[in-house]
Amino acid sequence: MDKIKNKEWALVLGGSSGLGLATAKKLAFHGFNLLIVHRDRRADLALIESQFQEIAAQGVQLLSYNMDVANSEKRKEVVQKVKTHLGREQKVKVLVHSIAKGSLKPMYGEAESTLNQQDFQLTLNAMALSLYDWTKNLMDQELLANDTRIISFTSEGNTKAWKGYGAVSAAKVTLEALTRNMALEFAPMGIKANCIQAGVVETKAFQIIPGHEQLRDSAVKRNPHGRLTTPEDVANAVYLLTTEEAKWITGTVIKVDGGESLR
Numbered sequence: 131m132d133k134i135k136n137k138e139w140a141l142v143l144g145g146s147s148g149l150g151l152a153t154a155k156k157l158a159f160h161g162f163n164l165l166i167v168h169r170d171r172r173a174d175l176a177l178i179e180s181q182f183q184e185i186a187a188q189g190v191q192l193l194s195y196n197m198d199v200a201n202s203e204k205r206k207e208v209v210q211k212v213k214t215h216l217g218r219e220q221k222v223k224v225l226v227h228s229i230a231k232g233s234l235k236p237m238y239g240e241a242e243s244t245l246n247q248q249d250f251q252l253t254l255n256a257m258a259l260s261l262y263d264w265t266k267n268l269m270d271q272e273l274l275a276n277d278t279r280i281i282s283f284t285s286e287g288n289t290k291a292w293k294g295y296g297a298v299s300a301a302k303v304t305l306e307a308l309t310r311n312m313a314l315e316f317a318p319m320g321i322k323a324n325c326i327q328a329g330v331v332e333t334k335a336f337q338i339i340p341g342h343e344q345l346r347d348s349a350v351k352r353n354p355h356g357r358l359t360t361p362e363d364v365a366n367a368v369y370l371l372t373t374e375e376a377k378w379i380t381g382t383v384i385k386v387d388g389g390e391s392l393r
Contacts, residue, residue: 140224148333150228152361163191221275227282230335231256257301280323294340313381322380329359329387
């Protein structure tokens with residue numbers, strides 16, 4: 131594949147670390163140009179930029195935007211910039227949602243440290259509703275390809291209860307419901323939408339979950355392969371969903387966990 135002449139673009143929301151970064155690297159390897167939206171502190175930008183340079187060195191174009199994906203005004207600004215850069219001929223073929231911004235407060239405890247309505251709103255907006263907002267905005271600006279693949283990440287917390295995970299769990303279930311309905315209602319445009327349920331991956335976001343050590347150890351014991359899922363395992367599955375052979379897969383949750391959830 132001639133990467134330099136590839137006109138296909140992938141937009142990765144949350145592409146500066148973890149699953150999002152691994153996915154960006156994988157897609158770049160297969161010739162996709164990258165649009166990466168991330169939100170990071172100034173102190174971390176030098177390391178992140180070095181990762182982005184590594185991606186660009188594969189002969190693809192890469193544009194990055196450091197912003198809050200849930201900010202509607204910033205989103206509209208970025209979409210307009212993307213539209214200007216891509217012009218009329220180039221389109222977004224892949225949209226990956228990898229946002230890990232949410233409240234990890236418990237439901238019970240000291241009143242000031244327990245989940246409230248604002249915590250739920252922040253978490254659902256960032257980790258679920260933003261998927262629809264970005265898709266709709268890109269669609270309204272005619273930036274999506276006829277065969278766009280939309281892929282987001284859920285977790286086993288969609289059915290299991292973990293202390294401190296209530297808001298994120300609600301967001302994951304919402305994300306899955308949105309995916310099913312987007313797959314149905316956007317089908318006339320040729321859009322396919324799926325969620326990947328990854329096994330436990332030891333990312334920075336995972337390491338701030340209360341009791342993550344116990345979750346990690348339990349995942350290793352339950353997994354038939356005796357190890358955690360890696361970001362690269364998940365990125366490989368994302369790429370598979372972008373291929374021509376996967377065009378009839380839509381509206382579903384696909385487990386990428388090495389059998390971790392079997393027991």
